[in-house]
Structure formats: C-alpha cells, structure tokens
Amino acid sequence: MSRAETVSVSVRPRPLWTLGLFRDELRTTFRRWRTLALLGVLAAVPVLVGIAVRIETGDGSSGGGGGGPAFVSQITNNGLFLVFTALAATLPFFLPMAVGVIAGDAVAGEAGAGTLRYLLVAPSGRTRLLLTKYATVMVFCLAATLVVAVSALAVGALLFPLGDLTTISGTRITFGEGLLRALLIALVVAASLLGVAALGLFVSTLTNSGIAAMATSVGLLITVQILDQIPQLHALHPYLFSHYWLSFADLMREPVHWDDLTRNLGLQALYAAVFGSAAWARFTTKDVTA
Amino acid sequence: MAPYESDDTTTAGEVEEPRAGRRKAARYVVPVTVMGVAAATIGLVPALADSGDPDLPDITAAQLIEKIAQSDVERLSGTVKITTDLGLPNLGGLESGLLSGATGGGDGEGGSSADPSGRLTELASGTHTLRVAADGPDRQKLSLLENAAEYSLIHNGKDVWGYDSASNEVYHATVDEADAKERSAQQPPATPKDFAEEALKAVDDTTSVKVDGTAQVAGRDAYRLVVEPKQSGSTVGAVSIAVDGETGMPLKFTLTPSSGGSAVVDVGFTKVSFDRPDASTFEFTPPKGAKVTEDTEQDRDHGDFGFDKQQRGPKSEEDLAKGLDGLRMLGEGWNTVAAFDTGAGAGLPTGEEVGGDLGGFLGSLGDQVKGDFGKGTVFSTRLVNALITEDGKVYVGTVTKDALVKAAEAGK
Numbered sequence: 001m002s003r004a005e006t007v008s009v010s011v012r013p014r015p016l017w018t019l020g021l022f023r024d025e026l027r028t029t030f031r032r033w034r035t036l037a038l039l040g041v042l043a044a045v046p047v048l049v050g051i052a053v054r055i056e057t058g059d060g061s062s063g064g065g066g067g068g069p070a071f072v073s074q075i076t077n078n079g080l081f082l083v084f085t086a087l088a089a090t091l092p093f094f095l096p097m098a099v100g101v102i103a104g105d106a107v108a109g110e111a112g113a114g115t116l117r118y119l120l121v122a123p124s125g126r127t128r129l130l131l132t133k134y135a136t137v138m139v140f141c142l143a144a145t146l147v148v149a150v151s152a153l154a155v156g157a158l159l160f161p162l163g164d165l166t167t168i169s170g171t172r173i174t175f176g177e178g179l180l181r182a183l184l185i186a187l188v189v190a191a192s193l194l195g196v197a198a199l200g201l202f203v204s205t206l207t208n209s210g211i212a213a214m215a216t217s218v219g220l221l222i223t224v225q226i227l228d229q230i231p232q233l234h235a236l237h238p239y240l241f242s243h244y245w246l247s248f249a250d251l252m253r254e255p256v257h258w259d260d261l262t263r264n265l266g267l268q269a270l271y272a273a274v275f276g277s278a279a280w281a282r283f284t285t286k287d288v289t290a
Numbered sequence: 291m292a293p294y295e296s297d298d299t300t301t302a303g304e305v306e307e308p309r310a311g312r313r314k315a316a317r318y319v320v321p322v323t324v325m326g327v328a329a330a331t332i333g334l335v336p337a338l339a340d341s342g343d344p345d346l347p348d349i350t351a352a353q354l355i356e357k358i359a360q361s362d363v364e365r366l367s368g369t370v371k372i373t374t375d376l377g378l379p380n381l382g383g384l385e386s387g388l389l390s391g392a393t394g395g396g397d398g399e400g401g402s403s404a405d406p407s408g409r410l411t412e413l414a415s416g417t418h419t420l421r422v423a424a425d426g427p428d429r430q431k432l433s434l435l436e437n438a439a440e441y442s443l444i445h446n447g448k449d450v451w452g453y454d455s456a457s458n459e460v461y462h463a464t465v466d467e468a469d470a471k472e473r474s475a476q477q478p479p480a481t482p483k484d485f486a487e488e489a490l491k492a493v494d495d496t497t498s499v500k501v502d503g504t505a506q507v508a509g510r511d512a513y514r515l516v517v518e519p520k521q522s523g524s525t526v527g528a529v530s531i532a533v534d535g536e537t538g539m540p541l542k543f544t545l546t547p548s549s550g551g552s553a554v555v556d557v558g559f560t561k562v563s564f565d566r567p568d569a570s571t572f573e574f575t576p577p578k579g580a581k582v583t584e585d586t587e588q589d590r591d592h593g594d595f596g597f598d599k600q601q602r603g604p605k606s607e608e609d610l611a612k613g614l615d616g617l618r619m620l621g622e623g624w625n626t627v628a629a630f631d632t633g634a635g636a637g638l639p640t641g642e643e644v645g646g647d648l649g650g651f652l653g654s655l656g657d658q659v660k661g662d663f664g665k666g667t668v669f670s671t672r673l674v675n676a677l678i679t680e681d682g683k684v685y686v687g688t689v690t691k692d693a694l695v696k697a698a699e700a701g702k
Contacts, residue, residue: 070437073457074458077579077580088438168438168455169421169440169442170444170453170574171571171573172570172573249437249438253435273321274321275321277324278320278321280317280320284317285317
C-alpha cells in the first residue's frame with residue numbers, strides 16, 4: 001500500500017490529500033483482475049450482439065419483427081443503434097451486477113483483507129474515506145458504461161453501415177447528432193447505476209466479508225428486478241431503483257420526452273442520499289477490528 | 291452525502307464512550323430524515339400543485355359550450371395521457387387478441403405492425419401516453435409512446451405514414467387534399483377535444499350542464515364543465531371537461547361511472563403548447579431497410595383505415611344499425627337502450643346444457659336474469675351493459691343492469 005507515504009502530520013486534511021487518496025483508490029480498484037475481467041465481459045456483450053445480428057440478417061432480411069432488446073431491428077441499417085441495443089441489453093443485469101460487485105467489495109473487501117485499519121490510521125476521517133470509495137464506484141459506473149458504448153460503436157462501425165439515423169419518433173437526425181445522443185444516453189445510463197452503487201456501498205459497511213457483501217448486492221438487485229415484474233405490486237414500482245432504467249430510450253424521441261428521465265435521475269439521487277447517509281451512519285460508528 | 295464537518299470519529303478506539311451508543315443511533319437519523327423528507331415531498335408536491343384554483347371571469351354553461359364550439363385551434367403540440375378502465379373481464383392476452391382480431395389489424399394476414407387500425411385499438415385499455423402535434427388541417431402527427439419504442443401516425447399533405455419503431459415497419463397511404471379533411475374528422479377519438487365533442491353531442495333536456503369552478507390543466511387556467519344525466523339508471527355518473535380559458539379548447543375529459551370508483555375514461559393534456567410545431571415534426575422518410583406496406587386504394591375503400599370500425603359513441607351505433615335488421619331505440623336521453631335481433635334464434639349458448647364448456651364459460655362472465663322477455667344473460671362492464679336473451683335478442687346501453695332489464699321488459 002502506497003498510502004502509508006501520504007500520511008501527513010497536520011490534523012485537518014488538505015484538499016490535495018483527498019485527491020491523492022482518490023487517485024490511490026482508483027488505481028487499486030482498476031488494477032484488480034476482478035475489475036478488468038468485469039469490464040472485459042461488458043465489452044464482449046456488444047460483440048456478441050453484433051455478430052448474432054449480423055449472422056441472423058446475413059441473408060438480407062432485416063432484423064426480427066420487434067422482438068428482442070430495444071432498437072435491435074434497426075442495427076442492420078445503422079451501426080450506431082448497436083450502442084443503444086447493447087446498453088439496453090446490459091443495463092437490466094450485467095452493468096448493475098458489475099457495479100454491485102465493485103461497490104460491495106469497496107469497504108467489506110478491505111475489512112476482510114485487514115487493510116481497512118491502515119486506511120483509517122491516516123487522519124483522513126472515515127467520512128472522507130467513504131466519500132472517496134463512493135466516488136471511485138461512481139467512476140466505475142461511468143467507465144463500465146463507456147466500455148459497453150465504445151465497444152458497441154466499434155463493432156457497429158465494423159459490421160454495419162453508419163449514417164443519418166431515424167429517431168423512434170420517425171424524424172431524421174444527422175450522424176453527428178446521433179453520436180451526441182449516444183453520449184448523453186451513456187451518461188444517463190451511468191447515472192442510472194448510482195442507486196445500486198449507494199446500496200452496494202451500504203451493504204458493504206454492514207459486513208466484514210467482501211463475498212457476502214457482493215452476493216447481497218447482486219441478490220438485492222435480482223430481487224428488485226423480480227418485484228418490478230409483478231403487476232400486483234404496481235403501487236410499489238415507481239420506488240424501485242430499476243423501474244425507470246430503460247427511460248434512457250426517451251432520449252431517442254423527438255422532441256425528447258423528459259418525464260421518465262427526470263424521474264429516473266431523481267430516484268437515483270434519492271437512493272444515493274438515503275443509502276449513502278445510511279452507509280455513513282454505519283461506517284462512522286462501526287468497530288473496525290480487522 | 292454528509293458534510294465533512296460532522297465527521298468526528300477518525301479512529302476506531304472511541305467506541306467505549308458511554309454516550310457512544312446514543313450517538314450511533316443519532317447518526318441513523320440522517321438517512322431516516324432523508325427518506326421522510328422525500329416521502330413528504332412526493333406526497334405533498336402534487337397536492338400543492340393541484341390546489342390552486344385559477345381566477346377566471348364568470349361564464350355560463352351555455353357560453354362555455356359556445357366557446358368550445360368556436361374554438362379553432364389549428365396549431366398545437368402536447369402530451370396527452372389517456373387512461374381507460376372499462377372494467378372488461380380480465381382475460382389476459384385473450385382480450386387483446388380479440389380486440390385486434392375484431393379490427394382485422396396487427397397480426398392478421400398481410401397485416402403490418404405499422405397499420406393504424408390495429409395499433410390504435412390499444413388505446414381502449416390501460417394507460418397510454420400520446421404525443422399530438424398539429425399545424426393546420428394538412429399536417430398532423432399522433433405518436434403512441436411505448437417502452438423504448440414509439441408508434442407514429444403522420445399526416446403531411448397527401449401522405450399518411452405509420453411508423454412502428456419497434457419493428458421498423460412503415461405503413462403508407464396517400465389521400466387527396468379534399469379527402470383529407472373528411473378523413474381527419476374520421477380519426478378515432480384520442481385527444482380531450484374529440485371526447486368532449488362526442489359528449490356534448492349528447493346534451494339535451496335530459497342532461498344537466500353546469501360550470502363547476504376552475505382548474506389548472508397542463509399549466510393552463512381552465513373552466514370545469516360538468517355534464518350529468520338528470521335521469522337515474524345511467525351508468526354514466528358525470529362527465530367533467532376542463533376547457534382552456536383562453537382558447538376554449540378542451541384540455542381534459544373525465545368520465546366517472548355512477549357506480550363510483552376510478553374514472554372509466556380519463557384523457558388529459560399533461561403538456562400543451564399552442565405555438566406552431568417545428569416543420570420537421572411532420573417530415574417522414576422511411577428509414578433505410580424498413581419494411582414499407584403500401585395501402586392501396588381498394589383496400590382503403592374496403593377498410594377505410596379501419597377508423598370507421600373503431601368509431602365509438604352514438605355514431606357507431608348508427609353505423610351498426612344499418613347492418614342489423616329491426617334495430618329499435620328504447621327510452622330517451624342517457625337511458626337509451628339499443629335493441630336488435632341477432633336472428634340467431636337460439637341466442638348465445640350460455641346454459642350448461644347447450645354449450646358445454648364454452649357455454650359455461652360465457653355464462654360465468656354474465657349474470658342470468660329472468661323477465662317478460664324470457665331468460666337471458668347480462669354482460670356487464672363499468673360503462674356498457676348488454677343483455678342477450680335466449681331467443682337471440684340483444685339489448686345494449688350505458689344503463690345499469692336493473693334499468694336494462696326494465697327497458698327490455700318494456701320493449702318486449
């Protein structure tokens with residue numbers, strides 16, 4: 001751990017110090033094999049989807065009659081749609097699962113490995129450490145989404161034609177604007193994961209076992225997804241963090257339909273606030289024995 | 291996230307303090323407070339937003355109806371939320387299968403998923419979000435917003451396009467300019483205006499019409515016009531129409547049943563603008579690789595877009611009347627019951643002894659009744675009740691079951 005060198009004598013931490021902690025945290029997270037493997041799996045999804053669509057439509061027929069993930073019928077005409085399809089395919093499970101693994105491991109993993117104690121020896125304060133952890137998970141959310149998007153764009157450009165595209169409202173936009181919307185969609189998808197990230201971090205402060213925290217986060221994710229499918233619970237649905245996830249597709253309408261998008265972002269902010277503060281309440285009062 | 295300043299526990303050794311337990315608990319107040327504030331905000335904000343009754347000059351019901359009639363909004367764009375709860379028996383997929391089968395749309399032979407006739411029947415149940423835009427009589431657009439997809443119906447001059455983004459299928463038809471006006475009048479009701487006009491057609495001396503204060507709809511000040519049947523026995527409790535104070539355009543239409551509960555039909559703008567929509571809204575070129583279904587002239591004469599098949603309200607009953615012999619209207623006003631003979635002689639096989647499984651099934655959906663007309667089965671929804679007698683006579687109306695039976699006895 002290189003953090004030992006950064007211990008300063010002053011009691012009040014300086015902003016630069018926090019930045020250093022954040023940088024170290026990022027480095028340790030993104031150097032883990034586990035993280036790289038997760039990103040590799042995410043990058044492979046668009047490749048699989050792209051090749052499958054290519055083989056399926058090799059005989060000249062256009063993609064299936066409306067089945068499968070969103071936008072899939074448009075991929076053969078415009079490779080940019082692979083970005084939207086790949087995000088729609090990974091958002092319900094792959095992306096949040098990866099985030100749940102990283103967030104669940106954030107505190108519990110350190111506690112389990114016995115390294116949390118050393119982190120707390122530094123006069124950074126637990127709140128600051130927790131904030132750094134959450135910031136790192138947020139960066140991972142963005143990185144994971146961008147990995148999917150960039151991989152999809154590359155595969156889409158290789159296998160299918162690119163050009164002007166038709167929005168789902170039937171109007172035409174230029175390829176440049178389409179790219180801009182793809183970027184916006186990637187940002188919204190990354191933001192959609194913040195609720196899971198906060199939930200995972202909270203679970204992570206509850207236990208000293210990294211595996212238990214990861215399993216709980218992913219289990220909660222699956223539970224919520226199942227609850228969201230049960231029509232009898234429709235009164236509950238607007239409060240489930242995954243309920244508005246696919247609203248990112250509303251960015252492809254013309255004009256953009258903001259209602260569900262803002263609801264989604266508001267819900268993620270709420271989950272981040274509730275579980276973030278719960279994680280703070282737990283972590284700042286917890287006995288760290290390991 | 292918590293502020294830095296409150297962070298006073300920097301080391302692990304302080305937990306032995308006597309007050310530590312209380313302080314531990316105190317920290318959990320933060321997430322609980324956040325949740326409480328959020329719940330309060332979710333609960334209160336809509337209530338606060340609704341509470342403002344705008345000040346508008348007084349107006350009589352007659353003046354308001356006149357205002358609606360004179361309103362000629364040609365340019366608008368907005369979002370419409372439509373909720374219909376007809377109380378049809380829940381048959382799951384069977385119901386929608388029957389609906390699309392009845393209109394010959396959707397999955398039928400040679401049908402395209404972009405064909406308007408099949409798609410617009412979806413509006414008959416559940417909650418849907420629509421987008422409407424109009425710029426004069428020649429350019430209109432109606433979009434049905436779905437999950438990550440959209441169905442758009444675009445009328446621009448001579449062309450009518452239907453585009454289903456989920457399957458990337460296109461429907462195309464051409465209309466004569468002269469024909470276009472008539473055609474646009476034939477569209478199924480989708481906006482509050484369409485519904486309001488249908489409801490106001492029914493206004494006669496059996497109806498009470500009054501202005502019931504004001505309301506805010508889609509951020510605009512509106513009058514509330516309430517139309518109620520004077521007679522008892524109708525399943526229609528009240529029709530409430532919110533009319534824009536400035537333009538006279540109906541912004542919201544709500545039909546509540548006399549039996550109480552949620553509205554049967556609730557259509558309202560959630561967003562509306564009377565500016566000219568962007569010209570590009572009405573432009574459509576089929577995307578590359580899309581499957582285009584051309585609607586030929588003969589097909590349209592035959593099916594006429596399927597629009598006429600979906601006409602609701604009195605008009606469709608009249609259309610229906612032409613096709614059936616011996617149609618009689620019993621009663622007057624809101625309690626009118628349509629009676630006709632299917633000519634089947636035996637009626638529906640609803641008794642256990644005749645229809646076997648199917649008979650039992652159909653019978654279980656309705657209630658058996660007896661009267662001067664013999665035996666029959668009443669099929670109820672929240673708005674429309676129908677009585678089918680053993681000898682094949684059918685009585686249909688927006689009246690309660692008792693009133694329907696009474697009308698059938700009187701009409702016998």
